[in-house]
Amino acid sequence: MPDELTLGDLARYTGEPEERLAEWRSRGLIGTDRDRLTPRDLERVRLVQLSLRHGISLDTMVEANRTQRLIDRYVEMLPEPSERTYSLAEAAEIAGLDLDVARTMWKNAGLAAQQGEELRDEDIEAFRAFKTYSDAGFPLEALAEGTRVFADSLSRVAEMESKLFHFYVHERLKAQGLSGDELIRVTDAAGEMSRPLLEPTLLWFHRKAWEKAIREDLVMHMAEEAGLLQASELPGQLQRAVVFIDLASFTPMTEAMGDVQAAHVLDRFSTIVRESTNAWDGRLVKQIGDAFMLVFPDARSAVACCLEIKSRVAREPQFPALRAGIHWGSLLYRDGDYVGSNVNIASRLANDAERHQILVTPEVRREARDLPEVEFVRLGKRNLKGLTSSFELFEARAAGAQEAERAVDPVCGTELAAAEVAARLQIEGAERAFCSEDCLRKFVSSPQTYMGAANG
């Protein structure tokens, strides 16, 4: 790519009509480098396009760049553009990578949408790495899967870094009264200090994660050799216990308490789930709101972990009850996730569970039958939503455990020890307990809404 571009070049690379680019130039959004258009203007155009798609007007952008140099600073933060750029076909040829493989990689990484077909030297280096993986025996679907996991995960990390910096550094400085050049200077200084720490942090977490993954792999080898585990028949197939666990009344609680208070409860629950999962050699596959999907190498660990989480949740003050479902069987590892009918069964079990209930299948009971101090209470056959066959279900419980007597706030669903009850109300011959006067007021204003405490 030449050092200097024409409006026609810029229009061709970005898909934006020349007329509109000319307007942006006249308003100072592009072409700011000694009145020339350069490869840096490609990034400026992309940022303006993105802002427009988000409903930010051209006037607002012009003003933000005039007062805070927002667009200028964004472009200054980017690495220097490559000496030249390449088409996808050129890059694939230089790297020795099959064009179809290159195209699949480029799309799966989300870079086709982000960067178009304008590749840089570092993209060619990435293609060379893909070529090495391909030569080592990775088929296209495995390369595509790996690319998706890397791109998705690292995009989430980058998003977190950028958002937290914005919320806790930039916004805090604004709240302290900084504005204009001073705000820009202090924000930039903080960015300069923190940026060099990001990549070492990233690599440290990766090394720890990789060590953990390798350890697990060693155990799988050993377990196969010891005849404790069958080798898989299909790529990606694994025998695992899968757990779905959530809070039984998180939705009404969020409605009653508000997002911030609910986020505190979620933070606590998340910490408990993660600590216990790690302690029992499990893996957190995903978290969607208050719902967690976990996998464990054996059913015993899954059951023990859920019982530990249940016990810890029960000790939390003013906390909702949990519910969980566990199933054991063959799963398919795909895109950093686990899929298959056995995953669906565990998910349905959790949906079907009542407050405090850990529902398990006969497969889990069989695998975990010798767990000390655990009992499996037969519940009979049940139909699970969306699944055609009926299932014999059991509830896993800590043997002899006495559950503490707790009232349930009918509005927010939190469980209350006697000392935590803020208000009581006799209605239709039964006493209702509330965590706060706010919940009591809500109940009184619409008792019918809250008469049956809902799961959610």
Added chain:
Amino acid sequence: MGDGLTIERLARYTGEPEERLREWRSRGIIGGDDARDDLSLDDVERVKLVQLFLRRGINLDAIVETMRSNSFDWFYNFPWRASEGPIYSLAEAAELTGVRVEVMERFREVMGSLGPDDYVGEEELALMRGWTLAAEFGIPDEAQFEMIRVYADNLDRVGEAEQRLFRFYVQQRLNAEELPPQELLARSQAAADQLNPLVEPIILYFHRRGL
């Protein structure tokens, strides 16, 4: 502390009783050939690995046999592993870095390090020193823990994908060729040697693209 580890210190870092560690040493699972040899940082990893095997129902005899065959030596020789250098308890590391013990514990918890008095190596110490900047910027504890969770969850997913895909598409293909054990090990090792150095540049590449 020095390079050598005592049994007492190893017990502290791993939560394993000293008596059992002595038995493992006598069976060649930890320590060098000579019983007087110092224990090393690698032995902390060996103990953790043995603990994991035992939790998964693999018995000590099978572990001893595999350890003797040196099948796992490559695990201890990964390029990033700091096999030498001082290590510290969490309290010592907290004092050296200025990071509160509570923050360090949360770091370890989300990473799955659950020893009763886990050790901290030089690399982690450097990371913790950098982490003090987050507090200096005014990022509250909860947001710091959120950062740790996002890093841990996502890099965990990446680490798992690397290992699983390597296993499914390289190791299992080699297994299917029914090679003699030593050749299988050598070819698997050669593939890992070729691919492992690519991982960190790819991570940095995707991270820079995400920013």
